[in-house]
Amino acid sequence: MKMTPAIVIIGSIMAFWASMSVMVIMPAITLKVEPSEIWRPMTAEEQEGYRLYVRNGCSYCHSQFIRVMDWDLGAERIAQAGDYVDRGPDLMGSKRTGPDLSQEGGEHPDDWHLAHFTNPRNTSPISVMPSFAFLGADSIRKLTAFVQFEGMLMADQRVERQRHWKEAALQTYGKDLDSHVQWLHAMVPEVWRPMPNPYPALEADLARGRKIYQQFCIGCHGPVGDGRGQAAGFLNPMPLNFTVLRRHLVDNRYIGGLLYYQIMNGITGTAMPYFKKSLESEKIWDVANYLAVSFIGYSDANIEPTGIDASYEPRWQNRFQAPDGQGLSDERDSVGR
Ligand code: HEC
Ligand code: HEC
Incomplete structure (x- = not known):
């Protein structure tokens, strides 16, 4: 058969509609998908x-x-x-x-x-x-x-869960900041509260914590940790001013486990997001140490109870004194016993 322009045009139109009907029209007519168990219509x-x-x-x-x-x-x-x-x-x-x-x-x-x-x-x-x-x-x-x-x-x-916890948070937030912080801390499971930060607060750790703070937290909690980041004006409750936590150490000693839990899990109902999917464990401890040292002025890093140090950790001295002035200096020997 001779290839004339008419045959080429008619042939390509036929090929186009043949594939259209197999790939688009037939499925649209025959495929009936039932709504899934989580489906609902949009408002x-x-x-x-x-x-x-x-x-x-x-x-x-x-x-x-x-x-x-x-x-x-x-x-x-x-x-x-x-x-x-x-x-x-x-x-x-x-x-x-x-x-x-x-x-x-x-x-x-x-x-x-x-x-x-x-x-x-x-x-x-x-x-x-x-x-x-x-x-x-x-x-x-x-x-x-x-x-x-x-x-x-x-x-x-x-x-619905966000609404429930926002209502609960706003009840104490509306009164005064200290009772709100007490409420926040009462919501943290008991085992997390008297837990010191198991990572040392050395220069390298704090530098890592600072970098994480700048990449994830500074927009809300602000450059000096006073809760006045650029997002603050949009949020209710506002981001926490970390200096308040000086008055809320657990047993006058511990803050690491509490910070860890709040950063890991977030505070549902408030803008405070959870970070358990975006930051791995060491990064959460590091940013917690950075917060503690820079904004609270005290870190419980590696105070008792401690276990066996991770093999890569250098020997170090705890430079951060307990607020009661009793000193929590680490007096281990050269191999960390
Ligand atoms: C989108 C805003 C936002 C971001 C980003 C954010 N926070 Fe928060 N954060 C909040 C708000 C709001 C609260 C206070 C909730 C309240 O008062 O009920 C809060 C509370 C906290 C608390 C609770 C302290 C306590 O004593 O219970 C910690 C700790 C904290 N943030 C650490 C962080 C860290 C670390 C990061 C970054 C890794 C971060 N936040 C990122 C908004 C934010
Ligand atoms: C140029 C790419 C880009 C475009 C366009 C874009 N986004 Fe995003 N979006 C991102 C990135 C990157 C993130 C993660 C960082 C962040 O939270 O902003 C994100 C985060 C989000 C989140 C938060 C997810 C979470 O829970 O962490 C939402 C919601 C969102 N985008 C909605 C939208 C909507 C709606 C539009 C259109 C109006 C849009 N985005 C357009 C890149 C984009």
């Missing part, structure tokens, strides 16, 4: 937030699905086809410059999102996410409603 406000998500190119940086091998935000649940019923267009996304958002709902309270959308550097000092302040307060509220919906019925439970 009108969430729907508008979703439109803003589509229009503003959020999916260039954020995905909307979690795979078996994932380990980060929302990895407790693998995404399923039934999660996407009634959602169009599906913006799965192929890039994760930022975290996957399919289980974002209830990860943070609304005040965190307001500070973050206004300027992501408020809450996350080294974020590359653009500011969305130009959208205005109304659109930021809708975007927040949509991200709080992400995860559907699972997210609703988390959002």
Whole structure:
């Protein structure tokens, strides 16, 4: 057969529609996906937030699905086809410059999102996410409603938990700071409170802690730890002023375990995020030591009870005295016995 222009054009149109019908039209007619057990429809406000998500190119940086091998935000649940019923267009996304958002709902309270959308550097000092302040307060509220919906019925439970603890926190926060801090500490499990920081507070450790503080904490707690970072004006309760903790050492000695627990777990209901997924154990202890030394003026690093030092740790002297002046200097011999 001779290749005439007409045959080439008709042939390519036929090939196009053949593949369209196999790959797009037939699946659309025959594939009926049932809603998954966590699915629920969007409210009108969430729907508008979703439109803003589509229009503003959020999916260039954020995905909307979690795979078996994932380990980060929302990895407790693998995404399923039934999660996407009634959602169009599906913006799965192929890039994760930022975290996957399919289980974002209830990860943070609304005040965190307001500070973050206004300027992501408020809450996350080294974020590359653009500011969305130009959208205005109304659109930021809708975007927040949509991200709080992400995860559907699972997210609703988390959002409810945030509300519950915010209410509880605001009860004492409204009175005076000391009773609020006492309440915060009473919520920390008993075993964590009389636990000293097991890492020494040497120059290298403190320098590491400082770097972590600057990359993760400074936007809220501020450069001098007084809780007046650039996010503070958006948040209620405001970030804690660490100098207050001078008055709240456990048994007049311990602060390390308490700080560790709060940093690891965050304080649900407040903007204080958990760091157990983003910082490994040594980094949490190091930033706790940095806080203690720089802002509280006292560290319980490695005081009794101690165990066997990790093999790489250099011999050191505890330079930080207990507030009662009794001295907690480490008097081990050259091999650390
Ligand atoms: C240039 C890439 C980029 C774009 C575009 C972008 N983000 Fe982000 N986003 C990030 C990065 C990186 C992070 C992690 C650091 C941080 O918290 O800001 C992040 C974090 C987030 C978080 C917090 C996740 C958490 O719990 O830690 C939310 C919610 C979010 N983005 C929503 C959005 C929405 C909604 C849009 C569109 C309006 C958007 N992002 C656009 C890069 C981006
Ligand atoms: C998005 C803001 C935000 C960021 C980021 C943040 N915090 Fe907080 N943090 C808070 C708020 C708000 C509170 C106080 C909650 C309250 O008073 O109920 C708090 C409380 C705390 C407490 C509780 C102290 C106590 O005695 O119970 C510790 C410790 C703490 N933050 C350490 C950190 C560290 C370390 C980082 C960085 C790794 C950090 N925070 C990052 C907002 C933040």
